[in-house]
Amino acid sequence: MYSWIPFWPDTAASSGHAVNTLFAAELALSAVIMLTVVVMMLHFASRYRKGSDASRADRVQKTWHFEIAWTAATLGMFLILFVYGAQIYVWLFRAPRGDEEVYVVGKQWMWKVEHPGGQREINAMHVPIDKTIRVVMASEDVIHSFFIPAFRLKHDVVPGTYETIWFKADRPGVYRLECTQYCGLQHATMQGKVVVMSGPDYARWLTTQGVHESMAEQGEKLFRAHGCSGCHGDNSTVHAPSLNGVYGTFVHLQDGSVRLADEAYLRDCILNPRSFTVAGYPPIMPDFSGQISESDLLKIVAYIQSLSGKQETRR
Amino acid sequence: MTVTTVDRAALPNPTEEPSYLTSENTVASWLFTRDHKRIALMFFASITFFFFIGGMAATLMRLNLATPQGLLQPAVYNRMFTMHGIIMVWFFLIPSIPTTFGNFFVPLMIGARDLAFPRVNLASWYVFNLSGLIVLYSLIMGGADTGWTFYTPLSTIYANGYVLAAALAVFVNGFSSIMTSLNFVVTIHRLRAPGMTWMRLPLFVWGIYAVSVVMLTATPVLTMDTLLLAVSRFTGVGLFDPQHGGDPLLWQHMFWFYSHPAVYIMILPAMGVVSEIIPCFARRPIFGYAGMTIALMSISILSFFVWAHHMFVAGISIYSGVVFSLMTFFVAVPSAIKVFNWTVSLHKGRITFDAPMLYALGFILLFTLGGLSGMMLATLAVDVDVHGTYFVVAHFHYIMVGATVSAFFGALHYWWPKMTGRMYPEMWARFAAILTYVGFNLTFFPQFILGYLGMPRRSYTYPVDWQVWNVLSSGGASILAVAYTLPLLYLGWSLFRGKRAPINPWRATGLEWITSSPPPKQNFPHTPIVTREPYRYDPENGTFVTQEGTPYAE
Numbered sequence: 058m059y060s061w062i063p064f065w066p067d068t069a070a071s072s073g074h075a076v077n078t079l080f081a082a083e084l085a086l087s088a089v090i091m092l093t094v095v096v097m098m099l100h101f102a103s104r105y106r107k108g109s110d111a112s113r114a115d116r117v118q119k120t121w122h123f124e125i126a127w128t129a130a131t132l133g134m135f136l137i138l139f140v141y142g143a144q145i146y147v148w149l150f151r152a153p154r155g156d157e158e159v160y161v162v163g164k165q166w167m168w169k170v171e172h173p174g175g176q177r178e179i180n181a182m183h184v185p186i187d188k189t190i191r192v193v194m195a196s197e198d199v200i201h202s203f204f205i206p207a208f209r210l211k212h213d214v215v216p217g218t219y220e221t222i223w224f225k226a227d228r229p230g231v232y233r234l235e236c237t238q239y240c241g242l243q244h245a246t247m248q249g250k251v252v253v254m255s256g257p258d259y260a261r262w263l264t265t266q267g268v269h270e271s272m273a274e275q276g277e278k279l280f281r282a283h284g285c286s287g288c289h290g291d292n293s294t295v296h297a298p299s300l301n302g303v304y305g306t307f308v309h310l311q312d313g314s315v316r317l318a319d320e321a322y323l324r325d326c327i328l329n330p331r332s333f334t335v336a337g338y339p340p341i342m343p344d345f346s347g348q349i350s351e352s353d354l355l356k357i358v359a360y361i362q363s364l365s366g367k368q369e370t371r372r
Numbered sequence: 373m374t375v376t377t378v379d380r381a382a383l384p385n386p387t388e389e390p391s392y393l394t395s396e397n398t399v400a401s402w403l404f405t406r407d408h409k410r411i412a413l414m415f416f417a418s419i420t421f422f423f424f425i426g427g428m429a430a431t432l433m434r435l436n437l438a439t440p441q442g443l444l445q446p447a448v449y450n451r452m453f454t455m456h457g458i459i460m461v462w463f464f465l466i467p468s469i470p471t472t473f474g475n476f477f478v479p480l481m482i483g484a485r486d487l488a489f490p491r492v493n494l495a496s497w498y499v500f501n502l503s504g505l506i507v508l509y510s511l512i513m514g515g516a517d518t519g520w521t522f523y524t525p526l527s528t529i530y531a532n533g534y535v536l537a538a539a540l541a542v543f544v545n546g547f548s549s550i551m552t553s554l555n556f557v558v559t560i561h562r563l564r565a566p567g568m569t570w571m572r573l574p575l576f577v578w579g580i581y582a583v584s585v586v587m588l589t590a591t592p593v594l595t596m597d598t599l600l601l602a603v604s605r606f607t608g609v610g611l612f613d614p615q616h617g618g619d620p621l622l623w624q625h626m627f628w629f630y631s632h633p634a635v636y637i638m639i640l641p642a643m644g645v646v647s648e649i650i651p652c653f654a655r656r657p658i659f660g661y662a663g664m665t666i667a668l669m670s671i672s673i674l675s676f677f678v679w680a681h682h683m684f685v686a687g688i689s690i691y692s693g694v695v696f697s698l699m700t701f702f703v704a705v706p707s708a709i710k711v712f713n714w715t716v717s718l719h720k721g722r723i724t725f726d727a728p729m730l731y732a733l734g735f736i737l738l739f740t741l742g743g744l745s746g747m748m749l750a751t752l753a754v755d756v757d758v759h760g761t762y763f764v765v766a767h768f769h770y771i772m773v774g775a776t777v778s779a780f781f782g783a784l785h786y787w788w789p790k791m792t793g794r795m796y797p798e799m800w801a802r803f804a805a806i807l808t809y810v811g812f813n814l815t816f817f818p819q820f821i822l823g824y825l826g827m828p829r830r831s832y833t834y835p836v837d838w839q840v841w842n843v844l845s846s847g848g849a850s851i852l853a854v855a856y857t858l859p860l861l862y863l864g865w866s867l868f869r870g871k872r873a874p875i876n877p878w879r880a881t882g883l884e885w886i887t888s889s890p891p892p893k894q895n896f897p898h899t900p901i902v903t904r905e906p907y908r909y910d911p912e913n914g915t916f917v918t919q920e921g922t923p924y925a926e
Contacts, residue, residue: 064821064824064825065824066824066825066826075753076753076754076756076757079751079753079754080748080754080757080824083747083748083751083754087744087745087747087748090740090744091740091741091744094711094715094736094737094740095737097715097716097718098715098718098733098736098737101715101716101718101719101721101723102718102723102725102733105654105718105719105720105721105722105723105911106723106724106725107722107723107724111720112720113720113721113722113911113912114912116656116719116720116911116912117659117716117719117720120659120660120663120713121660121662121663123659123660123712123716124660124663124709124712124713127708127709127712128705128709131704131705131708131709132705135701135702135704135705135747136701138701138747138750138751139697139698139701139750139751141751141753142697142750142751142752142753142754142755143693143694143697143698143752143753144753145752145753146684146690146693146694146697146752146753146756147690147694149753149756150690150693150756151690165530198525198530199523199525199526199529199530200523200525200526200620200686202685202759202760204760204761204826204828206757206825206826209753209756209757210756210757211685211756211757211759211760212685212687212756213685213686213687215620215621215686215687216525216614216620217614217615217619217620218614218687220687233826235826235828236828237759237760237761237828237829238523238760239450239518239519239523239526239829239830240526241450241517241526241530241531242446242447242450242517243446244450244828244830244831245446245828245830245831245832245833245834246833329617346615347615
């Protein structure tokens with residue numbers, strides 16, 4: 058729709074179309090306001106220039122009528138824009154349950170992408186068209202910002218937590234993937250591509266990656282290697298909460314609060330268990346902060362997700 | 373009303389005293405002066421120096437971006453944009469109008485002999501220069517490489533440059549801001565001449581008052597924040613490090629709690645300047661004086677409740693995103709009112725287009741475009757798209773450079789005759805004003821387009837298909853460099869060869885125009901008594917009345 062405009066980037070996702078319409082509306086509105094100011098200024102400047110004989114009588118003395126009028130007009134217009142923008146924002150940043158998940162780790166200066174089936178890529182992300190894709194993101198060092206211009210979608214990736222965004226691509230093609238938060242020396246080169254493929258193409262691509270283990274299977278090994286299964290395993294005698302079916306439920310904590318067991322919560326529990334003791338359990342879990350890399354952590358989280366049957370484990 | 377028909381230009385100086393420039397001539401008489409006018413000139417020298425240092429960094433950046441692969445080493449480019457930001461923000465834009473024109477003209481405009489605390493004023497200059505030396509040290513040793521925003525944990529753990537020195541410079545610089553703003557607040561409250569009520573204050577004084585309140589309240593937060601940064605970097609305490617239980621976003625909250633109001637610190641005095649120039653050259657009262665003061669003060673208060681709009685995509689809760697977006701739209705309302713009021717202030721005027729007026733009209737246009745792009749950024753979903761791209765770079769340059777620097781040059785030309793006693797060459801000045809406008813738009817408008825196309829900020833390299841816009845921008849920057857250097861040359865020339873300035877070359881109504889050009893050390897031979905509102909110009913009858921109540925024919 059906007060492709061004839063030289064400064065309009067590609068649009069290839071539902072989020073992109075939503076933002077396009079809003080941006081075009083604001084652009085038109087800005088043009089009208091700018092033009093009003095310019096025309097008024099030029100008109101007054103020529104009509105009331107020093108040498109002109111235009112009448113200066115009956116200058117407006119009471120100004121507050123005018124001021125109230127344009128305060129009200131501006132405020133009304135702003136409120137409409139605010140609501141419009143906020144609606145899309147809430148829709149963009151509240152990730153629904155996805156058809157697929159993709160895990161992204163940002164580090165100086167690359168994007169590491171991992172698919173649930175265990176397929177790994179660097180500075181590239183292959184995704185199928187017309188599916189709701191959830192992207193779970195972590196940073197290994199500084200703050201990065203994950204940006205796909207064609208989707209009009211961006212979110213910072215802050216170390217110490219997970220950020221989850223989603224999109225639904227609707228046009229096959231290759232699009233830019235960027236980091237838009239300055240992250241050190243080679244920030245400018247922390248770029249890659251997003252490849253949007255048709256369903257069959259994507260399925261074919263997944264099988265050609267030569268992968269033998271899904272993320273959840275790798276996560277299960279790590280789960281044993283770090284000793285998690287000793288307490289959280291099915292045969293354990295230690296009094297620890299079972300992780301079967303916990304993902305996506307609400308968990309009651311010792312301090313009385315209730316948390317949704319999403320990816321970020323699982324991560325927090327592993328790294329800083331004392332702050333997230335589940336109600337009715339003793340605070341005996343050691344903390345794993347600094348002992349597990351971000352990509353291993355994502356695998357363990359993928360394994361715990363798989364225990365709820367919410368996670369397909371494709372190869 | 374009897375109208376004095378004497379030509380103001382022909383009036384003799386009201387005093388026989390020597391001017392503040394010539395009363396004493398030793399170096400010590402400058403270095404230890406407590407005269408606000410001399411301190412203003414000393415500040416002017418300091419910030420002009422830093423303006424050109426920051427400008428050189430910008431020149432190197434635009435030179436680098438003329439080609440996609442870049443000319444500079446990545447490390448050099450990263451340090452250049454960091455130092456450009458730090459120097460331009462804290463060593464030029466924030467002190468620019470308050471420490472020079474505010475320092476010089478607030479006492480004159482309210483009919484005082486000096487600021488309330490002359491020694492504090494001088495101390496502020498020394499502290500400013502101390503911080504300037506530290507930032508120069510950081511620059512010469514190799515510079516910091518964090519961006520002017522010092523985001524953690526990049527700045528605390530990962531950056532290699534002279535981050536501590538740069539942060540220390542910002543820390544020390546804050547004390548200069550605090551001293552200067554404290555001085556203005558007390559002066560405006562306590563030292564107004566008899567009859568100078570709050571609603572008779574010139575809008576420039578209101579602008580300085582509004583900005584001083586913001587500086588005084590916000591700067592201490594930055595002081596604490598940089599201190600925490602230094603502690604984290606120096607000792608490894610994990611205040612901002614999630615591995616040690618810290619929070620990287622804490623830095624951003626504190627930083628923007630200062631740095632968003634700081635944007636208004638840069639623009640409020642500029643708004644004051646423009647509100648002086650427009651009525652004077654349109655020869656009519658400002659449209660809606662009371663509305664303008666209310667707008668200034670509401671901007672300064674609301675500016676404290678919008679900081680997290682820099683963090684819409686940083687991982688704050690979506691609900692606080694929504695609240696801060698709403699507050700951001702609120703703070704934009706008074707700015708919009710001001711634009712309309714200035715424009716309508718031309719209605720039924722008797723307008724001349726001398727250089728200060730050209731700068732002021734340029735200000736309105738650039739500020740409007742910057743403001744409209746700000747409206748887009750306040751809209752949450754659009755910010756998600758353009759945040760961190762050149763769209764943001766273009767937006768804040770329209771406000772901070774397009775608008776503020778235009779107002780700075782407008783003020784410089786408007787008050788030059790009073791400050792130096794010399795007239796500047798008008799045709800050169802008009803040429804420079806128009807060149808500034810053209811060069812500025814050519815530099816920064818393409819950056820809106822680049823940003824919407826998705827070019828990230830702070831990148832030394834970019835894909836080839838964006839080169840056209842980048843070359844346009846770099847070309848514009850070279851025009852802008854000429855436009856910013858020209859005044860230095862012809863104003864310097866005018867110091868020695870310029871025509872002697874009369875008392876009131878613009879036939880303006882403020883108290884600064886009733887004393888001689890340049891003013892004597894004591895400012896006024898007698899304390900003025902104020903009987904009128906400012907801007908009593910009458911375009912219908914071609915007369916004006918000064919704030920002292922003396923009527924004049926044009």
